[in-house]
Amino acid sequence: MRRQAILIAALLPLLLTACGEPEDTRPGQPVAQRRAAFTKILKSFEPMGIQLKKNRYDADQFLLHAKTLSELKEGPWQHFGPDTNYPPTHATGKVWSDPEQFEAARQRFFKAADELVLAAGTRKEAAVRTAYETLHESCRNCHKTFKD
Ligand code: HEC
Numbered sequence: 663m664r665r666q667a668i669l670i671a672a673l674l675p676l677l678l679t680a681c682g683e684p685e686d687t688r689p690g691q692p693v694a695q696r697r698a699a700f701t702k703i704l705k706s707f708e709p710m711g712i713q714l715k716k717n718r719y720d721a722d723q724f725l726l727h728a729k730t731l732s733e734l735k736e737g738p739w740q741h742f743g744p745d746t747n748y749p750p751t752h753a754t755g756k757v758w759s760d761p762e763q764f765e766a767a768r769q770r771f772f773k774a775a776d777e778l779v780l781a782a783g784t785r786k787e788a789a790v791r792t793a794y795e796t797l798h799e800s801c802r803n804c805h806k807t808f809k810d
Pocket of ligand 1: 693695696698700701703704707750751752754757764767768770783797798799801802804805808809
């Protein structure tokens with residue numbers, strides 16, 4: 663048992679970097695912070711998608727997730743500072759070379775997130791489905807140009 667525990671402790675750092683990505687060692691870790699902020703958004707986004715896909719729409723739960731996502735929507739952006747295009751980022755250079763398009767994609771996302779909360783408030787599944795798809799499209803729209 664003890665040996666096994668030691669082995670696991672020794673392997674852990676290897677496992678954590680197994681995806682082959684360099685660690686974000688910059689002060690304040692802006693890349694790691696924005697990625698963590700997107701992961702949080704995903705964690706409220708995904709369960710809504712699962713409900714809809716499995717035809718298990720639960721209006722109360724859905725509304726909670728939609729509200730949480732809306733509260734998290736400001737999270738990533740402050741970490742896209744001018745000198746923060748470095749590994750392990752998956753952002754494309756366009757974030758910095760085309761700030762206007764990035765801003766437009768961001769605003770589209772904000773609007774879609776707000777509209778999902780409104781739709782979820784009506785508790786009407788058809789409206790919720792449409793609003794969810796619009797939000798999903800806003801993620802895809804930005805990722806297409808600004809994420810590898
Ligand atoms: C305005 C642009 C934009 C919008 C809108 C956007 N993203 Fe992203 N997303 C990015 C960029 C850029 C990255 C890459 C960040 C990096 O690696 O530095 C990213 C990364 C991610 C990641 C990867 C995090 C990681 O660990 O590397 C996830 C997950 C993600 N986004 C989910 C979403 C979801 C879900 C939505 C919609 C609900 C969304 N994003 C909307 C630009 C956007």
